[in-house]
Amino acid sequence: GQQLNQSPQSMFIQEGEDVSMNCTSSSIFNTWLWYKQDPGEGPVLLIALYKAGELTSNGRLTAQFGITRKDSFLNISASIPSDVGIYFCAGQGGSEKLVFGKGTKLTVNP
Amino acid sequence: DSGVTQTPKHLITATGQRVTLRCSPRSGDLSVYWYQQSLDQGLQFLIHYYNGEERAKGNILERFSAQQFPDLHSELNLSSLELGDSALYFCASSVWASGGADTQYFGPGTRLTVL
Numbered sequence: 001g002q003q004l005n006q007s008p009q010s011m012f013i014q015e016g017e018d019v020s021m022n023c024t025s026s027s028i029f030n031t032w033l034w035y036k037q038d039p040g041e042g043p044v045l046l047i048a049l050y051k052a053g054e055l056t057s058n059g060r061l062t063a064q065f066g067i068t069r070k071d072s073f074l075n076i077s078a079s080i081p082s083d084v085g086i087y088f089c090a091g092q093g094g095s096e097k098l099v100f101g102k103g104t105k106l107t108v109n110p
Numbered sequence: 111d112s113g114v115t116q117t118p119k120h121l122i123t124a125t126g127q128r129v130t131l132r133c134s135p136r137s138g139d140l141s142v143y144w145y146q147q148s149l150d151q152g153l154q155f156l157i158h159y160y161n162g163e164e165r166a167k168g169n170i171l172e173r174f175s176a177q178q179f180p181d182l183h184s185e186l187n188l189s190s191l192e193l194g195d196s197a198l199y200f201c202a203s204s205v206w207a208s209g210g211a212d213t214q215y216f217g218p219g220t221r222l223t224v225l
Contacts, residue, residue, distance in 0.1 A: 042200050042216035097166050100153040
């Protein structure tokens with residue numbers, strides 16, 4: 001079945017630093033989504049990407065849909081303490097179901 | 111607030127019991143998806159309903175079943191519960207257009223604890 005490799009597994013950064021995380025897949029996806037999840041809460045959609053090569057920003061967040069359609073990255077610029085959480089990538093292929101990465105746990109030190 | 115509501119927020123029950131989790135999608139969304147999130151397995155897709163009909167099945171056990179009602183709310187039924195069924199259960203909704211990209215919005219989840 002489809003699998004997503006998300007890296008890094010965790011990150012510890014200082015407030016103000018930039019962050020980069022990525023996901024790679026063994027198969028092609030038609031849609032890439034990035035979510036953030038706070039403890040005990042549901043994932044919140046951050047950015048949705050629908051076309052290969054697409055670069056989309058949402059405030060300090062920027063994500064790109066890889067040209068090969070097998071990868072995506074998420075960048076966070078000038079991190080702040082409320083950026084703390086777990087970030088998930090998710091890909092959607094021909095079927096309707098989403099396949100999720102294992103998540104990147106972000107810790108921001110003030 | 112995603113607009114997706116789930117009840118109850120917490121559920122504690124015993125092994126062998128049966129529970130029902132409820133989800134109301136965002137206004138206008140016809141699709142409902144159910145996911146299970148556990149510490150060791152991450153987020154796993156269980157099942158997808160569109161406008162009352164089952165569309166896709168994922169890693170859903172035979173002890174689990176779901177349905178979507180005419181008012182588009184959905185219920186996930188978990189029976190013969192085992193300790194390993196303890197997890198967060200999320201539903202998500204979307205406006206699913208045939209052949210189109212589908213952005214899913216998640217509810218706050220139901221935390222199930224099986225003792």
